[in-house]
Amino acid sequence: MTRPASPAFPIDPLLPEIRASLAVHPRLVLEAPPGAGKTTQVPPALLDEPWLAGRRIVMLEPRRVAARAAAGFMARQRGEAAGETVGYRIRFENKVSSATRIEVVTEGILTRMLQDDPMLESVGALLFDEFHERHLSADLGLALALDVQAGLREDLRIVVMSATLDGERLAKFLDAPRLSSAGRSYPVAVSHFPARREEALEHQTRRAIEQALTQHPGDVLVFLPGQREIARTQAALDNSDATRVADVLTLHGELPVEQQSRVLQPDPDGHRRVVLATNVAESSVTLPGVRVVIDSGLAREPRYDPNSGFARLDVVNIAQASADQRAGRAGRVAEGVALRLWPESQRLEPQRRPEIAQVELAGLALELAAWGDANLRFVDTPPGGALAAARELLQRLGALDGAVITALGRRMLALGTHPRLAAMLLAPRDATEQALACDLAALLEARDALRPGPGRQRSDALAERWQALAAFRNGRVAPEASRSSLAALDQAAKQWRRRLRLDAPPPREAPAHLLGDLLLHAFPDRIARQHPGDPYRYQLANGRSAKLFDESALYGEPWIVISELRDDPRDARVLRGAPLDEQRLRREFPGRFVTEDRVIWDAAVRGIAAVRETRYDRIVIDSRPLAKPDPSRYADALVDAVRQLGLQALPWTESLAQWRARVRCLRAWMPELAQGDAALPDLSDTALLASLDAWLKPALTGKTRLDALDEQDLGEALRSTLDWSMRQKIDALAPTRITVPSGMERRIEYGFDDETDAPVAPVLAVKLQELFGLADTPRIADGRVPLTLHLLSPGGKPLQITQDLKGFWDRTYPEVKKEMKGRYPKHPWPDDPWSATATHRAKPRGT
Structure with a gap:
């Protein structure tokens, strides 16, 4: 051939x-x-x-x-x-x-x-x-x-x-x-096409398309964030003159192959075309004949949605690099035009942020566990907090045992989907439940197919979504449901059944609690029990609590599993969920129901309480006072009190706070001291709170009250990891006091800025007369760090703040002397401070 x-x-x-x-x-x-x-x-x-x-x-x-x-x-x-x-x-x-x-x-x-x-x-x-x-x-x-x-x-x-x-x-x-490599491009004229007051995107886009077809030659490529906006713009063009002079085509990842091929080839009859595309057309494919680009400046990109626990596609502003790339599409075959649908004054981020910095990382953590090495070289390191949270979730799902992947985890990984969904898809006992799990996976991945009626709160019952899907399969579409969304859900569920090689059809009916019985495998951290004192409030397995809306369809259910949760520092809200059967929960996870004696810190009374608790994870099902608690457990409760109250609950003195600041400063000024077996300890709030059991708990052993810990106990606890030589080194490198030329010892003050995580310059406050004859600014930390001098008047008032003592004597002192000599005549103000004798006293009487 x-x-x-x-x-x-x-x-x-x-x-x-x-x-x-x-x-x-x-x-x-x-x-x-x-x-x-x-x-x-x-x-x-x-x-x-x-x-x-x-x-x-x-x-x-x-x-x-x-x-x-x-x-x-x-x-x-x-x-x-x-x-x-x-x-x-x-x-x-x-x-x-x-x-x-x-x-x-x-x-x-x-x-x-x-x-x-x-x-x-x-x-x-x-x-x-x-x-x-x-x-x-x-x-x-x-x-x-x-x-x-x-x-x-x-x-x-x-x-x-x-x-x-x-x-x-x-x-x-x-x-x-x-x-x-150089590209092949022609000049592109870029301009901004303003929106009218409160104008919807599809109408602004239609006007831009009409102008482009009237004033410029060639095909028109329109960048829109997603299929929804493409459909709305296509509908807006139905009654437009644009459709008389050009064919309107769409391009996105869900199109059938034949339609994609049609868009990527020139029109066989030479007709002009308007292509409504997602950012798939930004760089990955080439469209022939495009001379005009209309750019909404928007894209749908993954963002972690804490409500659902998944990464969802959100409409976001594109980066400047993407805007430039989109505009360049107009200059492939000849000079072109790019119309941008955002104000010229709007500034874009220079580059696209990597997904690894902004999405949930459970899938990545599972892949790393399967690989057997978490210390891979990434262009951008995965955020430590997000990765730790992901591993905790995987342990709840049964995918990890500690840091090691389990047999279930490997089966979950093979499904190629989010670990939450994979756990749920693999949990059912029979084909009917598995088919229902496929429906739930489709529902969880998609946007809501139900639209609330005017003035109504969106229902929080996941069962209503599944019932709408079941009705659609029987030829009925509820007034509040979207037919196209239900059709997409039905297709997604079919794909899940094919992937699982499941021949069973989805059930026609399912009790609401059966949905919850399956969902609990995807959301073990969001299994929730009704609060005994407030029927609208639920206690979650992860230790948090959440509240139902007033018109909740879930009201009255003793146990629920929450698939969507609006997190709020004041009051989290249940957005979507389903009831579950407590007996099945007990059968599925018997090991998570425990009864144990606990000595705990009771924040309400700011004291210790001894109780016998029955719990599911962190949900307290029953709690009764314990007559004779184990004294050895008091230290754990007191440590927990510090976790709740913060380090400020400890008996800090000024000298101990200064010692802590000195250690933290030395770690920053002299990084070599933060390494090795005998390293200076990390005394930041974060590090101390994370290691309370190691350094504070021994000091609390035998105590029954938090205020029984005194400043000496706290000091020894903080210094416990330091040997004698390192304690001496701290005193030598970051002294508390320094001898000045007057012969007196003066205090050095240390500080650490917790917001910037950086040391504050150490301060030596001293009367100016005590430094006569000293040429250079004193330094500490083996000469690496100059002191910030607060030069004081004889009355103790600040005259100058400097780290350049020599420059002060040369340039500033003459002015200070002129001003202060009359105010403090009994103190020396020599013309030559270099040769004068330093003193902390006034001049002898009669001189």
């Missing part, structure tokens, strides 16, 4: 350099703007390289549309169909064969490949395309690939490709060469 002639791409002249670099170095950072050809020209250019040795090239694409399009384009260049030399694998679709040498995959698939076969013996190169999008799975995939390359496969090539990214920083992180 004769191959079609390949068009020339801007990246073509760089291909020899790319090959040469990879021949001698296993990593490469490649920067190329959209349209340069990096996605479709680089993989084929590497097929015959000796280091590849006939193995496959796997290229990661962040979006399914782009993966399909890139594989199809490369296949057509070779005169083949997708699935021969070039193939792709995406969710629910596989076009590869034994002959495939270039495999385009989406991000989650690469992670599964690496987890299942870390050696990747049949793969010679991993290419990360559009890395600037900074999806969590791409960051994880790169971290895993680097670990494989470092420990198992030194010959594995890793290429990170991006259109808009800090290439210098990435190249330094990877210790890799960096190559840049």
Whole structure:
């Protein structure tokens, strides 16, 4: 078969350099703007390289549309169909064969490949395309690939490709060469298209489209945040003149393949086109004929939603780099125009924030546990707090035993979804319950299909959503339900049943508590019991509490599981949930029901109480006073009191607070003292509260009241980890007092700013006359830190604050002397402070 002639791409002249670099170095950072050809020209250019040795090239694409399009384009260049030399694998679709040498995959698939076969013996190169999008799975995939390359496969090539990214920083992180390609672009005139007062986005967009079609040639590409906005804009255009002169098409990840292909090819009859697209069109695919870009400045991106416990797609402002990239789409074939639908005065963030910094990390934590090494090299380190919370959740779900992944955890990981959903999908006992769990997974992942009526509160009963879905399957749509949303839910549930190889149909009926019985496996931390004194309030298994709305459909239920919770420092609210059967909860999790004797701190009476408690996790089911508590448990209760009341409840004296500040300052000024076995302890509030059991509990042993701890006990507790030599070193490097030229000892005051986590400059307050003859500012911490001098008048009033004593004598002292000599005539004010004798006294009488 004769191959079609390949068009020339801007990246073509760089291909020899790319090959040469990879021949001698296993990593490469490649920067190329959209349209340069990096996605479709680089993989084929590497097929015959000796280091590849006939193995496959796997290229990661962040979006399914782009993966399909890139594989199809490369296949057509070779005169083949997708699935021969070039193939792709995406969710629910596989076009590869034994002959495939270039495999385009989406991000989650690469992670599964690496987890299942870390050696990747049949793969010679991993290419990360559009890395600037900074999806969590791409960051994880790169971290895993680097670990494989470092420990198992030194010959594995890793290429990170991006259109808009800090290439210098990435190249330094990877210790890799960096190559840049020019793009093919023409000038683009950028202007801002103002919205009218209280104008909806779809109407502003329609006006912009009408103007573009009237005043400018070529096709129009419109960037909108998601399918909902695309549908609204499409409806607004139905009655517009725009549809008479142009075909209106849509482009997003959920479109059927045939419709996607139609958008990505030129119109066969040469008709003008208006393409309403999500940010899938930003960098991953090329649309022919576009001369005008209309940019809403918005995108749907994952954000952690604490209400649901999942990452949800929220509409957010795009970054400036994305705005520039979108505008560049108008300059591919000729000069173009970009109309921005936000005010010119609005400033955008320069770069897109990585997902790893802003989404929930349970999935990442489970992947790391499965890998067996949490210390991978990430471009941006996962936030420690979010990762710790994720591991705690995984332990509740049964996916982790300590830090080790369990057999259930591996089954959950294989489902390729959020661990909460995976735990619920794997929990049912029979096919009917499993089919119901598939429905629940679809409901939890999607936006609400029910719209509240005018003046009504949105219902908090998850059962109402499932009942609307069941009715839809029987041909009925409730007035408050969205038909399209229910159809999408039904389709998502079918996909879950296919993935689980489940033939059973979804049930037609289900008692409300059965939904809760399944949900409790997804939300073990949000199992809740009605408060005995307030029927609207519930105590949660994680120790928090939440309240129902006044018109709650869940009112009166003794036990519920909460799928959505609006967190609020004053009063958390139940947004969505379902009742559960307590007997089933006891059967499913018998080990979480415990009865034990406890000595606890009672904040209400600010004293110790001894009780016998029956609990489910942290839900107190029954509590009765205990006549003879175990004295050995008092120390635990007192430590708990400090956790609740804070460190200020301890008997701090001024000298002890100063000693603590001295230690904290030395750790900052002399980092070497914070390392090693004999290091200075971390005495920050966070560190002390986290280690109360280690340093404070021994000092509280044998005490029955918190005020029985005195300042001497507290001081010894704080110093307990320091040997005699280190205590001496603290006194030498950060002394409490210093001898000044007058022969007197004066106090040094230390401080630490907890907001900035930085030391405050140490202060020496001293009368000016006591420093006569001293040329240089005194220093501490082995000469590293100058004291801040508060130079005082004979009456103790501040005259000058400085760290430059020499400069004070040279420049400021003459003015001070002139002003102060008449006010304090009995004290010395020599013309030459350098040679004068320092003194803390007035002049002798008669002089």
